[in-house]
Every structure is written in C-alpha cells, then in structure tokens.
Amino acid sequence: MDDIFEALAHPIRRALLDALREKDGQRLADLERGHGITRFGVMKHLRILEAAHLVVTRKVGREKLHYLNPVPIQQAADRWISRYAAPFARTLNDLSRVVEGDRSMADKAPKHVWELFVRATPAAIWAILTDDAKTPLWQHFNMTSQTDWRPGGAITFFAGDRPMIVGAIVALEPPHRLVHSFSAQWSPDVASDLPSRVTxxxxxxxxxxxxxxxxxxxxxxxxxxxxxxxxxxxxxxxRLKTLVETGEPFIIPAPSAA
Incomplete structure (x- = not known):
C-alpha cells in the first residue's frame, strides 16, 4: 500500500482526486485548470495516481477520460479501521459521478469504472463470481442471487425474499467477461429508471x-x-478480493430491516 500513501502525499495529487470526485470522467485539459503547473506536470501526477490505481482511464472517441477509483482507499480502510467500514462505504457513494458538460460525450462515456488486482487466476475469480451459493459472501448487503447462467438468462439479487436488482445475462465468456443488465428495485426512485449495464x-x-x-x-x-x-x-x-485470495469471507453486517 506504500504507493497509495505516496500518491496521496502530494497536495496537487489530492486536488486532482478532489476534482474527479466532484466531476468524474474528465479530460487532461479539464484537469489542467486551476493547479498552477504545466500540462506536463499534471500528466506526471496523473501517472503516479494511475500507478497506485487511484485513477483509471478510458478512451471515448478521441478523448482520454480519467475516473476516480476508490477501491484502494477502501482496502486501506478495511485493513486498519474495519469497524468504520459501513460509514466509509456510505461516504464512497458520492465518489463516482456522472460525466457532465458535453452531453453527446456523456451519453457514450462509462459512468462508473473500477479496477483492482487480485492474486488469483481469472478462472478462480470466475468460479466465485458465477456461483450463486457464494454471492452473499462478497456482495453488498450480503445479498443472495439466483441466476440462469446462459445468454438471455435472468439474474436476480435478493435481500431476504425481496428482489433488489433484476436483470438478464447479456454476454457470458468464461472466464474473462460477464455482462448483465441491472434494474434496481430497492426503492421507488430507482425502480422507475431504465435498466443500466454491468460489465x-x-x-x-x-x-x-x-x-x-x-x-x-x-x-x-x-x-x-x-x-x-x-x-x-x-x-x-x-470483499470479493478477500474471499478469492484467502478463502475466508470478509463479513460486513447487513443493515437491519426497517
């Protein structure tokens, strides 16, 4: 984790992360503004943040967009202040934001992108990811799942007996790629949204x-x-990383039903 703390040690790098927290999916030209250093200097700081996996990039047309990746920060919190894990996860809720500005670009750009490295093979991760019996060992709120593992098959995540997320398998390419639609059902405001996509x-x-x-x-x-x-x-x-690497689930108690 030394690279994470080294990356966070510089005030300009923290300012760049703050900028992505406020508006995710920014171009280099956007991030240059307001820091009082050259374009090359900003690029150098972004490379350090990318090396620490705190920033990930995606090409959209001719543009290279930068996204905040909060996963390493949560891993650090899980290691030393795990009793605060639930409030920390709630704090992360605002870290990934919808791309603003040019709507034509925003319509094409990914809205949330996360990367992490796991000390296991794709096949070992795939075996857990596609095993409904192991879903509550890593999913948010310890949700369970029922899945028809074929393209077009239904996938549903439950809290108790209540469906929280419903969708369908779009692509199934073991052990490297899984795509499914995602229709949230946990409250009326999200239930009215059109389905999104998880890859x-x-x-x-x-x-x-x-x-x-x-x-x-x-x-x-x-x-x-x-x-x-x-x-x-x-x-x-x-939680998935912990389960795959250690064989032991990292349990975070689900909130009590209201």
Whole structure:
C-alpha cells in the first residue's frame, strides 16, 4: 500500500482526486485548470495516481477520460479501521459521478469504472463470481442471487425474499467477461429508471494474478440509480478480493430491516 500513501502525499495529487470526485470522467485539459503547473506536470501526477490505481482511464472517441477509483482507499480502510467500514462505504457513494458538460460525450462515456488486482487466476475469480451459493459472501448487503447462467438468462439479487436488482445475462465468456443488465428495485426512485449495464472483465496478469475491471454504465442520463451504486461496488470488490485470495469471507453486517 506504500504507493497509495505516496500518491496521496502530494497536495496537487489530492486536488486532482478532489476534482474527479466532484466531476468524474474528465479530460487532461479539464484537469489542467486551476493547479498552477504545466500540462506536463499534471500528466506526471496523473501517472503516479494511475500507478497506485487511484485513477483509471478510458478512451471515448478521441478523448482520454480519467475516473476516480476508490477501491484502494477502501482496502486501506478495511485493513486498519474495519469497524468504520459501513460509514466509509456510505461516504464512497458520492465518489463516482456522472460525466457532465458535453452531453453527446456523456451519453457514450462509462459512468462508473473500477479496477483492482487480485492474486488469483481469472478462472478462480470466475468460479466465485458465477456461483450463486457464494454471492452473499462478497456482495453488498450480503445479498443472495439466483441466476440462469446462459445468454438471455435472468439474474436476480435478493435481500431476504425481496428482489433488489433484476436483470438478464447479456454476454457470458468464461472466464474473462460477464455482462448483465441491472434494474434496481430497492426503492421507488430507482425502480422507475431504465435498466443500466454491468460489465466484468477479468484480465490475466502472468500465471497467477488478474486485473478486474468493473464498468457500470449505459445509464439513461444522471439517474437515481447512477448516483446510488457508487457506494456498493467498492465494498463488493474489496470483499470479493478477500474471499478469492484467502478463502475466508470478509463479513460486513447487513443493515437491519426497517
């Protein structure tokens, strides 16, 4: 974790993360403004943040967009202040935001992108990711799932007997890519949104490691769902990493039903 703390040590790098917290998916030209350093200087700081996996980038047309990745920060919190994990996860809810400004670009851009590295093969991660019996060991709020594991098959996540997320399998390419639609049902405001899309990509790194890239996009604008999901995914990814690497679940108690 030394690279994370080194990246956070510089005030300009913290300011760049703050800028992405306020408005995710920014171009280099956007991030240059207001820091009093050259374009090259901003690029240098962004490379350090990318090396620490605090920032991830995506190409959209000719533009390179920068996204805040809060997962490493949550991993640090889980290590030393795990009793504050639930409030921390709630704080992360605002870290990933919808791209603003040019709406034509925003319609094409991913809204939430997270990356993390896991000391396991894609096949080992895939085996857990596609095993409904293991879903509550890593999913947000310890949700369970029922899935028809075929393209077009239904996928549903439950809190108790109540469906919280419903969708369908769009693509199933073991052990590297899983895509499913995502229609939130936990409250009336999100239930009225059009379905969005979740894409899991498992990229092998050598013989025994994997880069997980999770993209949640295809929102119909700045929806209630797009604003709500930023807190749950970092927790789920951290718990998935712990489960795959150690074989032991990292349990965060689900909130009591009202």
């Amino acid at each position: 899991w990509e498992l990229v092998a790194i050598g013989d025994s490691a994997t880069k997980i890239v999770l993209t949640h996009d295809d929102f119909a604008g700045e929806t209630a769902t797009s604003k709500a999901v930023g807190g749950g995914w970092p927790e789920a990814l951290s």
